[in-house]
Amino acid sequence: MKKIKIAVLPGDGIGPEVMKETYKIIEVINNKFKINIETNEYDVGGIAIDNYGTPLPKNTLKGCENSDSILFGSVGGEKWKNLPFKQQPETGSLLKLRKYFNLFANIRPAILYKGLENLSPLKNNIIKNGFDIICVRELTGGLYYGKPKKKKFNVINKYAYDTKIYYQKEIERISIIAFELALKRNKKVTSIDKSNVLNSSLLWKNTVNAISKKYPKVQLNHLYIDNAVMQIINNPKQFDVILCSNLFGDIISDSCAMISGSIGMLPSASINNNNFGLYEPSGGSAPELTGKNMANPIAQILSLSLLLRYSFKLNYIANNIEKAIKKTLYQGYRTFDLIKNSNNYIYTNQIGDIIANFLYKGENNE
CATH class of the missing domain: 3.40.718.10 (Isopropylmalate Dehydrogenase)
Known part of the structure; x- marks a missing residue:
């Protein structure tokens, strides 16, 4: 037993x-x-x-x-x-x-269960066939934990700053989680970044591309964070596994929760390398x-x-x-x-x- x-x-x-x-x-x-x-x-x-x-x-x-x-x-x-x-x-x-x-x-899975379509704020023609999305979010790095971060005060102006930092190893290990999940599902990974303006996102995108070569059966595509939120609203059915950094994962997972109709239906798992x-x-x-x-x-x-x-x-x-x-x-x-x-x-x-x-x-x- x-x-x-x-x-x-x-x-x-x-x-x-x-x-x-x-x-x-x-x-x-x-x-x-x-x-x-x-x-x-x-x-x-x-x-x-x-x-x-x-x-x-x-x-x-x-x-x-x-x-x-x-x-x-x-x-x-x-x-x-x-x-x-x-x-x-x-x-x-x-x-x-x-x-x-x-x-x-x-x-974090986001599923629109059959019979609950009326709870989603999306139009019926968008969610009539439901959706089943898993958001894979890197949870211990990025903007939330990067240093230095400070609030500054002086007589002229107040200002504050945060540092978004990612190491290649951090991106590799979360990418592997996403690709392994996709192999057991519909074999699609969508990676979210802002590589057109952020160096950390460019490293993210390049690292995910490198990992994807080990998973030839999984289709990979990339979306900028702003476009990704729009696409989730426009056609959530197109997504299978969404791979995100800490900050972008916070945004994406809450967006998926909203269109699911009730947050009372949404579980989450946070795991390490030892399961x-x-x-x-x-x-x-x-x-x-x-x-x-x-x-x-x-x-x-x-x-x-x-x-x-x-x-x-x-x-x-x-x-x-x-x-x-x-x-x-x-x-x-x-x-x-x-x-x-x-x-x-x-x-x-x-x-x-x-x-x-x-x-x-x-x-x-x-």
């Missing part, structure tokens, strides 16, 4: 509520697929500040070190928004975990929904699916989870965020039960 040890960090807001539904899926997996998933829960974010005075306590970090991967909820809220930047729940926990474990690759990863929903802590049993747990459940797929290569279990979710949606079950102008929605705990039931009754062979 395969044993997997997961550090569970529910966090704040709706985090604990949607994580509770994910535990139902873990229970089915343990019983049905004979996998021994052991979970240990730790405080992170705002609740950790309240209990320990820091968003990432030592025992939480140690728990993550002693686990095979991290299942993360959501952090932050009104209560902690006035803290210094480095002490805030998001900055002091999520960003630190990414850097500490060298989680350089962010994998250790942090898996989380793409949305926030949604304080306005906290305690109302109205949050959508699907992104959190899909994050578990990504964990099994990318960190443990248990694709058959991940496929079964995703099939259970598709069946749930196909049969018309909707949480609050998936309903327009109607009160005909079901609650967080109910949709968790339905997905778990479909998973239990589904196939169990590899």
